[in-house]
Amino acid sequence: MSVIGTGMNNVSEAAGAASNAQSVSPPVYECDRENALKGIPTEQIYVFKTIENIQEIIGKTAGWVGDLLYPYLAFLDTPPEQLWNFDAVQTPGICKQYFESLRILVIKLPSKPQEMVTGHLCHRLRRAAILMGNVDEELSGTGSTTYRATNTICRNSCKEADGGIIPHQRRPGPQGWPTIIFESGVSESLERLQQGARWWLTQNNHEVRAVLLAHILCAEQVIDLQVWRMLPIQHPRSGTPPDAQLTPQCDNQLRIDCSAVPASTIGTVPFFVIRFEDLVLRPRSENERHFFLNMLDIQSIASVFRASL
Known part of the structure; x- marks a missing residue:
C-alpha cells in the first residue's frame, strides 16, 4: 500500500469556527493540486x-472512520477510465470528487x-414543503448523481x-442541477466542507442557489450549520462584469448544542x-x-443526532 507525502500542512479548524458573512472568498476553480488535496492528511493520500x-483501503478505513479528523481519502x-469501474x-x-486534469480521486x-x-x-x-399544500410533489432528491462542472475553464472536475x-422543472440526472445542496462532515472537516460549497456555487452558471453545510462535532455534541450562497462583493472594481460581482459567501449560521435536552x-x-x-x-x-x-425542526435534528452517536 503506497502512501505519499504532499508537503501540505494539515488544517485544524477550531470548534465552531465559521466564515464571516461579510468576508469575500475568491472563486475556487479547483484546478490545482493544492486545492484538490486541501485538508487531507498525507497518511490518507495514496497512489492508485x-x-x-x-475498495480494500476503504474497507480497512471504514472500521475507524469515527476516529478520523478528516474523513477523506485521496488517490493520485x-x-x-477507471472512474466508471469504480x-x-x-x-x-x-x-466522490474527481479532478480529471490532475488524475486525483477524492473519496x-x-x-x-x-x-x-x-x-x-x-x-x-x-x-415544510408538504405543509404548504403538497409543494413537495414538485420536488425530488438527487440520489447519488454525479455532477460535472460546466462554468469554468476547468470543466474536468x-x-x-x-x-x-x-425541482421537477429541471430535468433529472447530471444535466439538471439541484437548487439546494446538503453537505455534512464530522470533526475537523469544516474547511473541506466550505471548499465544497464554493465548488457547488461556482461550477454551474448559478443553478445551485444555496448550500447548507452541517459541521458535526461528535465529542462536543454540537452541530454548526452554515448556509452558503452567491452574494455581491462589497466593493467591486469599476467595470467588473455583473457575474464577477458575486462570490460564494456564508450568509447565515447557527450553532446547535445537542448535549442537553x-x-x-x-x-x-x-x-x-x-x-x-x-x-x-x-x-x-x-x-x-x-x-x-x-x-x-432544531429539536428534531438534535434528537436524530443524539440517536446516531
Missing part, C-alpha cells in the same frame, strides 16, 4: 493501483452521524453531494435557509413561505 485496492494518478462497485454512502467516507443529520435536514425542508433537492442554539431561530422561488423555481402563492428551520 487498482479498483480492488481502493487515477485514470479517468462507479460500478461504489459502496453506498460514499461520495468522502460516510459516518452514521453525518448520514443521519444530512438526511434529516433534507427531510425537515421537504416536510465532477462531484457527488451528500444530498440535494431538485432541549438543545440550545446560538444564532437566530427561525433559521433562514432558502427563498421559495430559489428552491421551487416558481413564484409563491399566498399560503407558501420561504424555507426556514424553526425550533421544532
